[in-house]
Amino acid sequence: MSSVLGWLVVAFVLSLISFIAYSSQIFIIWPWYHSTLSVDLIMLLLPFNILVGMLLWNYYLSVTIDPGRVPVNWKPDTHIDGYEVKKLTGKPRYCRMCERYKPPRAHHCRTCNRCVLRMDHHCPWINNCVGYHNHGHFIRFLFYVDLACSYHAAMISKRLYDSLQLHYADETSNLELIFIVLNYVACIPVLLLVGGFSLYHFYLLSGNCTTIEGWEKDKVATMIRKGKLQEVKFPYNLGVRRNIDTILGPNPLLWCWPTRVRGSGLKYEVSDGDDVEQSWPPQDPDKQQHEFSLPDTPWTYENGSINPNLQPSNSSERQHTMKRRRTKHPGVSSVPPYHPDYQATVDEDADSLVSSDDYSQPLLRRGSEGYEVHSIGREELLERYLRELGEDPGRYVRYIPQPDTDSESETDNIPLGQHAQAAPTMS
Ligand SMILES: [Zn+2]
Ligand SMILES: [Zn+2]
Numbered sequence: 001m002s003s004v005l006g007w008l009v010v011a012f013v014l015s016l017i018s019f020i021a022y023s024s025q026i027f028i029i030w031p032w033y034h035s036t037l038s039v040d041l042i043m044l045l046l047p048f049n050i051l052v053g054m055l056l057w058n059y060y061l062s063v064t065i066d067p068g069r070v071p072v073n074w075k076p077d078t079h080i081d082g083y084e085v086k087k088l089t090g091k092p093r094y095c096r097m098c099e100r101y102k103p104p105r106a107h108h109c110r111t112c113n114r115c116v117l118r119m120d121h122h123c124p125w126i127n128n129c130v131g132y133h134n135h136g137h138f139i140r141f142l143f144y145v146d147l148a149c150s151y152h153a154a155m156i157s158k159r160l161y162d163s164l165q166l167h168y169a170d171e172t173s174n175l176e177l178i179f180i181v182l183n184y185v186a187c188i189p190v191l192l193l194v195g196g197f198s199l200y201h202f203y204l205l206s207g208n209c210t211t212i213e214g215w216e217k218d219k220v221a222t223m224i225r226k227g228k229l230q231e232v233k234f235p236y237n238l239g240v241r242r243n244i245d246t247i248l249g250p251n252p253l254l255w256c257w258p259t260r261v262r263g264s265g266l267k268y269e270v271s272d273g274d275d276v277e278q279s280w281p282p283q284d285p286d287k288q289q290h291e292f293s294l295p296d297t298p299w300t301y302e303n304g305s306i307n308p309n310l311q312p313s314n315s316s317e318r319q320h321t322m323k324r325r326r327t328k329h330p331g332v333s334s335v336p337p338y339h340p341d342y343q344a345t346v347d348e349d350a351d352s353l354v355s356s357d358d359y360s361q362p363l364l365r366r367g368s369e370g371y372e373v374h375s376i377g378r379e380e381l382l383e384r385y386l387r388e389l390g391e392d393p394g395r396y397v398r399y400i401p402q403p404d405t406d407s408e409s410e411t412d413n414i415p416l417g418q419h420a421q422a423a424p425t426m427s
Contacts, residue, residue, distance in 0.1 A: 002111075006127035010063060013125055017059070020152060020186050021052040027179040032159050048151050054256070055144035059126070061258055062138045067131025068117030068265045070100050103266040105236075107212055117265035120210040130211075132265030136247050137258055139205060142198035149191040156183050208236045208243035216281040223284060232282050235270040 025045060033041045076092040093102040098115050102108075107119040109129050117132035130138045160180055163172040204214055213234070223229040237243065246269075248255040249262075386392075 006124065009124055010127050013059070016186060016190070017052070017056065020183060020190070021048075021148070023179055024152060024156060024183045028156060028159055028176055028183065031173070031176055032162070044155065048148065048155065051144055051148040051151055055141060055148050058137045058141035058144060058258060062123075062126045062130070062134050062141050063128055065128075065134040065137060067119070067129040067135075068106075068133045070095075070098070070103060070106060070115050070117065070266075072100075074101060074103070074266065076101055076103065104268055105210065105213070106265075118210060118268075119212060121212065132263075133261055135210075136249070136261055139198075139201060139247065140256060140258060142194060142201055143256065145190070145194045146198055149187050149194070152183070152187050153191060156180055156187070205247055206240045206243055207234070208238060208246060209234065213281075219284075220282055223282070228285050229282055232280070233271070235280050236268055238269060238271050 025048075029041070029045065093104070093106075094100070095102045095108050095115050097108050097113075100115065102115055103117060105118040106115050108115045109119060109122050111122045112129050116129045118135070120130035120135055120138075122129045123138070126138070126141075128134065163176070163180075201211075204211065209217065213236075217234060220229065220232055224231060238246070244255065247261065249259040
């Protein structure tokens with residue numbers, strides 16, 4: 001069934017190509033040239049038809065050529081020519097689905113249900129995998145779609161421009177106008193979508209990289225950014241010119257011409273470099289260290305930790321930690337006074353303004369970027385002190401009488417705090 005669907009998609013693509021290529025010539029360009037053959041008409045349509053011919057030829061090759069399969073009983077030779085296998089992967093790769101060894105850069109395609117040599121991606125539009133033997137044809141197909149669609153859009157736009165001129169307006173039939181609109185509707189989305197897609201593929205081609213390897217590179221870049229890995233060089237990047245050679249052939253004059261790719265697709269040249277000891281793709285160190293093992297009980301999670309939903313929240317956990325610290329060293333804070341978690345825990349007997357709960361509480365404020373510590377000045381301390389005494393700060397000016405030097409009053413020896421309490425308020 002999926003095979004039938006695949007061929008239906010191919011039929012749809014062929015219909016779309018045929019519609020854009022031929023309806024434009026028959027219903028728009030031919031009437032434009034008064035339905036008579038002329039040198040100008042041939043000069044206009046010949047390049048377009050060459051582009052369409054190249055597009056269809058490369059499409060046919062992309063659809064029909066086998067992308068490359070692993071030969072039966074193929075084994076990587078890790079001693080003589082298995083340099084790449086050993087250097088890059090350390091050990092041969094094996095596909096459990098095909099029950100065969102996997103050459104470097106080969107991947108298992110679930111749609112094709114087999115391993116594909118230097119697999120790029122499975123493309124539903126060609127009902128085939130893009131792999132070692134048809135990658136070049138696929139790239140050329142994209143290239144000719146871009147060229148043919150651009151030529152087509154320019155041609156139709158010229159026709160539309162002429163029809164909008166006054167002396168041509170009367171001659172444009174409704175049928176022509178309908179086909180101009182339909183051709184735009186078919187061509188512009190194809191040009192935009194395939195254009196973007198092909199730009200990405202040309203970029204990958206210049207780096208000798210497949211789509212799958214592009215994803216791997218992205219993953220590696222993320223791991224490097226997170227500090228999990230050192231810089232890793234992509235091993236197959238041989239320089240732009242040689243990268244293109246490996247896929248489109250060694251002769252630049254024939255890059256746009258369908259040519260058979262050389263080699264077997266079972267081994268690849270790697271770039272020179274003394275530091276290519278790292279395997280490709282590099283493994284995530286976290287995944288390497290914590291291999292999955294079944295938990296002992298159904299109530300534990302991964303590394304033996306409990307269900308995260310049952311764990312205390314961050315704030316209550318922090319409170320517990322603080323409590324533990326305090327009970328461990330009563331009266332001594334484990335963090336310095338400037339630390340946000342610092343709590344002044346002093347002897348309860350000691351009479352100090354700062355140790356009282358009223359004064360220590362509002363000094364910290366938790367914000368999205370951490371703690372903000374409020375400074376507290378002498379004036380504020382005094383105001384709070386007065387408020388504690390039940391007085392309205394600022395309403396009265398406190399007058400503290402100086403002891404009379406002549407008389408020997410009892411108040412001489414009273415400490416300042418008690419003195420203030422004992423003293424009457426002066427207005
Ligand atoms: Zn496989
Ligand atoms: Zn496939």
